[in-house]
Amino acid sequence: MMRPPAEIGIPLEEVESPALILDLDTFERNLKRLADAGRRLGVRLRPHAKTHKCPVIARRQMALGAVGVCCQTVGEAEAMVFGGIDDVLVTNEVVDRVKVNRLVSLAKQARVAVCADDAGNAEALNAAAAAFGARLDVLVEVNVGANRCGVEPGRPALVLAEAIAALPNLNFAGLQAYHGAAQHIRDFTERRSAALSAAKKAGATKALIEGAGLPCERVTGAGTGTYRFEPESGVYDEIQAGSYVFMDADYGHNLDEGGGAVSEFEQSLHILATVVSRPDRARCIVNAGLKALSVDSGMPVVDGDEGARYVGASDEHGKIEFAESRRGFDPGERVRLVPGHCDPTVNLHDWIVGYRGNHVEALWPVAARGAF
Amino acid sequence: MMRPPAEIGIPLEEVESPALILDLDTFERNLKRLADAGRRLGVRLRPHAKTHKCPVIARRQMALGAVGVCCQTVGEAEAMVFGGIDDVLVTNEVVDRVKVNRLVSLAKQARVAVCADDAGNAEALNAAAAAFGARLDVLVEVNVGANRCGVEPGRPALVLAEAIAALPNLNFAGLQAYHGAAQHIRDFTERRSAALSAAKKAGATKALIEGAGLPCERVTGAGTGTYRFEPESGVYDEIQAGSYVFMDADYGHNLDEGGGAVSEFEQSLHILATVVSRPDRARCIVNAGLKALSVDSGMPVVDGDEGARYVGASDEHGKIEFAESRRGFDPGERVRLVPGHCDPTVNLHDWIVGYRGNHVEALWPVAARGAF
Numbered sequence: 001m002m003r004p005p006a007e008i009g010i011p012l013e014e015v016e017s018p019a020l021i022l023d024l025d026t027f028e029r030n031l032k033r034l035a036d037a038g039r040r041l042g043v044r045l046r047p048h049a050k051t052h053k054c055p056v057i058a059r060r061q062m063a064l065g066a067v068g069v070c071c072q073t074v075g076e077a078e079a080m081v082f083g084g085i086d087d088v089l090v091t092n093e094v095v096d097r098v099k100v101n102r103l104v105s106l107a108k109q110a111r112v113a114v115c116a117d118d119a120g121n122a123e124a125l126n127a128a129a130a131a132f133g134a135r136l137d138v139l140v141e142v143n144v145g146a147n148r149c150g151v152e153p154g155r156p157a158l159v160l161a162e163a164i165a166a167l168p169n170l171n172f173a174g175l176q177a178y179h180g181a182a183q184h185i186r187d188f189t190e191r192r193s194a195a196l197s198a199a200k201k202a203g204a205t206k207a208l209i210e211g212a213g214l215p216c217e218r219v220t221g222a223g224t225g226t227y228r229f230e231p232e233s234g235v236y237d238e239i240q241a242g243s244y245v246f247m248d249a250d251y252g253h254n255l256d257e258g259g260g261a262v263s264e265f266e267q268s269l270h271i272l273a274t275v276v277s278r279p280d281r282a283r284c285i286v287n288a289g290l291k292a293l294s295v296d297s298g299m300p301v302v303d304g305d306e307g308a309r310y311v312g313a314s315d316e317h318g319k320i321e322f323a324e325s326r327r328g329f330d331p332g333e334r335v336r337l338v339p340g341h342c343d344p345t346v347n348l349h350d351w352i353v354g355y356r357g358n359h360v361e362a363l364w365p366v367a368a369r370g371a372f
Numbered sequence: 373m374m375r376p377p378a379e380i381g382i383p384l385e386e387v388e389s390p391a392l393i394l395d396l397d398t399f400e401r402n403l404k405r406l407a408d409a410g411r412r413l414g415v416r417l418r419p420h421a422k423t424h425k426c427p428v429i430a431r432r433q434m435a436l437g438a439v440g441v442c443c444q445t446v447g448e449a450e451a452m453v454f455g456g457i458d459d460v461l462v463t464n465e466v467v468d469r470v471k472v473n474r475l476v477s478l479a480k481q482a483r484v485a486v487c488a489d490d491a492g493n494a495e496a497l498n499a500a501a502a503a504f505g506a507r508l509d510v511l512v513e514v515n516v517g518a519n520r521c522g523v524e525p526g527r528p529a530l531v532l533a534e535a536i537a538a539l540p541n542l543n544f545a546g547l548q549a550y551h552g553a554a555q556h557i558r559d560f561t562e563r564r565s566a567a568l569s570a571a572k573k574a575g576a577t578k579a580l581i582e583g584a585g586l587p588c589e590r591v592t593g594a595g596t597g598t599y600r601f602e603p604e605s606g607v608y609d610e611i612q613a614g615s616y617v618f619m620d621a622d623y624g625h626n627l628d629e630g631g632g633a634v635s636e637f638e639q640s641l642h643i644l645a646t647v648v649s650r651p652d653r654a655r656c657i658v659n660a661g662l663k664a665l666s667v668d669s670g671m672p673v674v675d676g677d678e679g680a681r682y683v684g685a686s687d688e689h690g691k692i693e694f695a696e697s698r699r700g701f702d703p704g705e706r707v708r709l710v711p712g713h714c715d716p717t718v719n720l721h722d723w724i725v726g727y728r729g730n731h732v733e734a735l736w737p738v739a740a741r742g743a744f
Contacts, residue, residue: 002447002742016470018744050687072688073659075374092688093648095659095704098388117649118703148689149649149657180686276465277489277521285521287445287467290716292744296662296685313668314552315422315715316444316464317520331490332467343687344662347720350742370374370722370741372390372664 002350004363012358013334017274018292020349020366021336024356026268027245033264034227034244035064041231041239046070046089046220048242051343053368054352055083057245068111070220070240074099075371077106083367087111089220091176091240093141093149095121104128104136113137115176117151119163122170129169137173138164139220142205144198146180153201154208161209161216174218175209177202178240183225184250188257195226199233206235224265225254245269248342250297270303270336271345272353273318275329283321284329288337289313294344303336310337374722376735384730385706389646390664392721392738393708396728398640399617405636406599406616407436413603413611418442418461418592420614423715425740426724427455429617440483442592442612446471447743449478455739459483461592463548463612465513465521467493476500476508485509487548489523491535494542501541509545510536511592514577516570517551525573526580533581533588546590547581549574550612555597556622560629567598571605578607596637597626617641620714622669642675642708643717644725645690647701655693656701660709661685666716675708682709 005016015021038045047061050072058069058080068087071077077088087110094103094114106112107129116122116138129136140160143150151157157175165172182194198221206216220238222230224247230236243251246269254262273288290313293300300318302308307323320335322328329335339345346352347369354362377388387393410417419433422444430441430452440459443449449460459482466475466486478484479501488494488510501508512532515522523529529547537544554566570593578588592610594602596619602608615623618641626634645660662685665672672690674680679695692707694700701707711717718724719741726734 002744005744014469016468016744092659093657093703095648096388096646097386117651121703143651147651147655148686148691150651152651274468276467279489279515279519279522279524283519285465287464287744290666290668290713291719291742294662294666296667314520319520331465331493341662347663348742370663370720372374372377372388372659 004351006353006360006363008360008363010360012355012360015272015353015360017272017334018288019272020346020352021270021272022352022354023268024354024361026266030245030247030265030268031060031064034241037228038065038239041228043231043236044238046238046240047245048091048240049076049080049368051242051346052245053079053346053366053371054364055080055085055367056364058083058085067238070242073372074102074106076368077112078102079368079371081106081110085110089139090114091178093117093121100124100128104132104134107134107136108132113139113173115139115141116160116164117141117149119160122160122164122167126167126169135169135171138170139174139176140164140172141176142202144177144179144201144221145182145194146178148180153205157205158208158212161214162212165214172214174216174220175202175206176221177219178221178223179226180223183223184254185225186253186255188255191225191254192229195222195229196233199230199235203233203235224251243342246342246346249301249338249340252338267338269339269342271300271339273335273337275331275333275335278328278330281322281328283319286318286320286335287316289317290315292348293337293339294341294348296344297341300337300340303338376723378725378732378735380732380735382732384727384732387644387725387732389644389706390660391644392718392724393642393644394724394726395640396726396733398638402617402619402637402640403432403436406613409600410437410611413600415603415608416610418610418612419617420463420612421448421452421740423614423718424617425451425718425738425743426736427452427457427739428736430455430457439610442614445744446474446478448740449484450474451740451743453478453482457482461511462486463550465489465493472496472500476504476506479506479508480504485511485545487511487513488532488536489513489521491532494532494536494539498539498541507541507543510542511546511548512536512544513548514574516549516573516593517566518553520552525577529577530580530584533586534584537586544586546588546592547574547578548593549591550593550595551598552595555595556626557597558625558627560627563597563626564601567594567601568605571602571607575605575607596623615714618714621673621710621712624710639710641711641714643672643711645707645709647703647705647707650700650702653700655691658690658692658707659688661689662687664720665709665711666713666720668716669713672709672712675710
C-alpha cells in the first residue's frame with residue numbers, strides 16, 4: 001500500500017495530488033439521507049461496498065441502521081468481514097475454484113450470502129460448503145432488465161431455487177433483482193418505469209416460488225438511481241444503493257420530477273489535482289489522468305467552473321480547456337474534479353482523505369482496492 | 373498489497389482470475405527485439421517504466437543494455453530507485469511541493485532527471501535542490517506535436533534552457549521531445565511523417581540552443597509506435613518505448629509498411645478471466661470488468677477468437693457476445709483478453725503472473741501500482 005497523500009490536521013492545500021478527497025460534512029449528510037429514506041420507505045438498507053471499498057465507511061453505514069453490505073467480489077467481502085462487518089451479500093456469481101473456497105471459509109466467520117444463476121455453480125458451492133462443514137445462503141439472481149447475469153424471471157428462477165433448496169449445505173435465501181442499466185436513465189418517469197418493471201418481474205417470480213411452497217425470505221436490489229421506486233412495489237425488502245455516499249458526474253446527469261438535476265445526494269468526493277503545465281492561454285494540464293480517475297462513463301468535470309472543461313486523459317495527464325473569457329489556471333493551482341464514475345475511480349487510490357472545512361480530519365485506507 | 377493470484381509452479385488453469393498473466397517467452401523476445409533494434413539504430417534505450425511499474429522488469433531491460441528508465445511520477449521513480457535502478461528520468465513536470473522534495477531527495481540516491489516547461493517551476497526545483505544540497509538534471513520539455521505539456525520549439529525552449537542553466541543547483545540536461553499522439557497513427561507513412569516532423573522540431577531547437585553556446589547533451593523521446601523513425605533524424609540520443617514489453621489491442625491496430633498489422637512485437641500480456649454466467653446462447657459474462665482492465669482506448673479483445681466479442685464492461689463484469697455459428701463459453705471456462713490499453717490496465721493489478729508453457733514461473737509485484 002502506498003503512503004498516504006496527507007497528514008491529519010494539515011490544510012487541504014498541502015495535500016499531495018492527485019488524491020481522493022472527501023468532504024465529511026457532505027458525506028455524512030448523504031449517509032443520513034439514505035438512512036432516513038429507508039425508514040420512510042419501509043425497506044432495509046444494504047449499501048453496496050464496491051463503491052467505497054472501505055470498511056470504515058461500511059461501519060458508518062451500519063451505525064446508521066444498515067443490515068449489512070453488498071460486495072461484488074470475494075476479495076471485497078473478505079476486506080469487509082476482516083474490517084468488522086458481520087453480514088455480507090456477494091451480489092455476483094463466484095465460479096473460480098479458489099474463490100469458492102475463500103467464500104465458504106468466510107461463511108464460517110460471518111453471515112455470508114452469494115448469488116447463483118446456474119445449477120452447476122450451485123452444486124460446486126454446495127460441495128465446497130460440505131467440505132468445510134459450512135452452510136451458505138444462496139440467492140437466485142434474476143434478470144430483471146439489465147441483460148447481464150441472471151436467470152430469466154418466472155419458471156427458470158423457480159427451477160434453480162428448488163435445485164438450491166435441495167442441496168444440503170445451501171440455503172435458498174431469496175432473489176437478487178438488480179436492474180443496473182435503469183440507474184442511469186436520465187428521465188425521471190422512464191427511470192421509475194424501468195424500476196417498476198424490474199419490481200414486477202421480481203414480484204411475479206417471488207409469488208411463483210412461494211406458490212410452489214418454497215419460502216423466499218428476501219428480494220434485494222435497487223441502486224442510487226432507483227431506490228425510491230422499487231419499494232413502491234412492496235416486493236423489495238432491501239435496497240443496495242452504493243454511489244449515494246460519494247456521487248459522480250454520471251449520476252449528476254439524472255433528472256428529477258421537475259426536469260432539474262437530481263439533488264437528493266450531493267457530490268462529496270473529488271479528485272484533487274494540480275496544474276503542472278500551462279502551455280498556452282486556452283489550456284492547462286493537470287496531474288490526474290487515467291491512473292487517477294476512470295473515464296469509462298465520461299470525462300470528469302471541473303468542480304464549480306463551467307468555463308473550464310476536462311477534455312482528455314492520458315496515463316498521468318488531464319487536459320483542461322478554457323472558455324475564451326476565462327483567465328485559466330496556472331502551474332501550481334489546485335483543481336477539484338468530480339469523477340465521471342466514482343466506483344472505478346476510488347479503486348485507483350489507496351487512501352481517502354477526509355476533510356472538514358479546510359483541514360484534513362481523517363485518512364481512511366481503501367482496504368479492498370484491487371481486491372478481486 | 374493484495375495476495376498473489378497464483379503460486380509458483382501451478383498450471384495456468386489454476387490461477388485465480390481475474391489476473392494479469394505474462395507469457396515469459398514472448399515477453400523476452402520483445403525485450404530482445406527492442407534491444408537489438410536500439411543497437412542497429414545506434415540509439416540508447418531508456419524504456420518507459422509507466423507501462424510495467426515493476427522493478428523486476430526494469431532490471432531485465434537494464435541487463436539488455438538500457439541506460440536507465442523513464443517514469444511518469446515521482447512515486448514510480450521512487451519504486452524504481454528502491455528496486456535497484458540507478459538512472460531515472462521523470463518525463464513529466466513535477467509541481468506539488470511535497471513531490472518536489474521527494475524528487476530532490478531521490479536525486480541524492482540515484483541519477484535523477486526531470487522535465488520542466490515553466491521558469492517558475494525551474495526556480496522551485498532549484499530552491500528545493502539547494503535546500504537539500506542536491507543537484508538536479510532538468511530537461512526542457514518541447515511540444516513537438518502532442519499539444520500536451522511543453523514549451524514551443526525554438527526560441528521559447530532556448531529561453532527556458534538558459535534560465536535553467538543559470539540556476540546554481542540545476543543542470544540543463546537536454547530536451548524531452550515526445551510525440552504521444554503520433555504513436556497511434558495507424559498508417560505507416562503518416563506515423564513516420566509525424567515522428568520525423570517531431571524530430572525536425574527537436575533538431576532545430578537543439579541547434580538553436582547549441583548555437584547560443586549551451587551544450588544540449590541529450591534529446592530523448594519516441595515510443596513503441598515510432599521508435600524506428602526518430603533515430604533516422606540523427607537528433608535523438610535515447611528512445612523511450614514502454615508498451616513494447618506487453619503490447620495491447622490499441623497498438624495492435626497500427627499498420628506496417630505493407631498495410632498489415634505491425635508484428636515486430638508480440639502480445640505477451642493478457643487478462644485471464646473466468647466465465648461466471650451464460651444467460652443465453654448469444655452471450656456470456658466474465659469476471660473482468662472496469663476494475664480489472666481499462667477501456668479508455670477501446671474494449672479488450674478475446675484472444676484468438678474472432679467469433680467472440682467483448683462488448684461492454686461494468687465494474688466487475690465483462691459482456692462477451694458470440695457470432696451465431698459459435699458454441700460460446702460456459703461457466704467456469706477461462707478466457708484470455710488482450711487489454712485495450714496495457715498501461716492503465718497493469719495499474720489495476722498488484723501482481724504479474726509470469727508463465728512459461730503452461731506453468732507459473734514467476735510472481736512479480738507491480739511495485740509502483742498506484743504510485744503517484
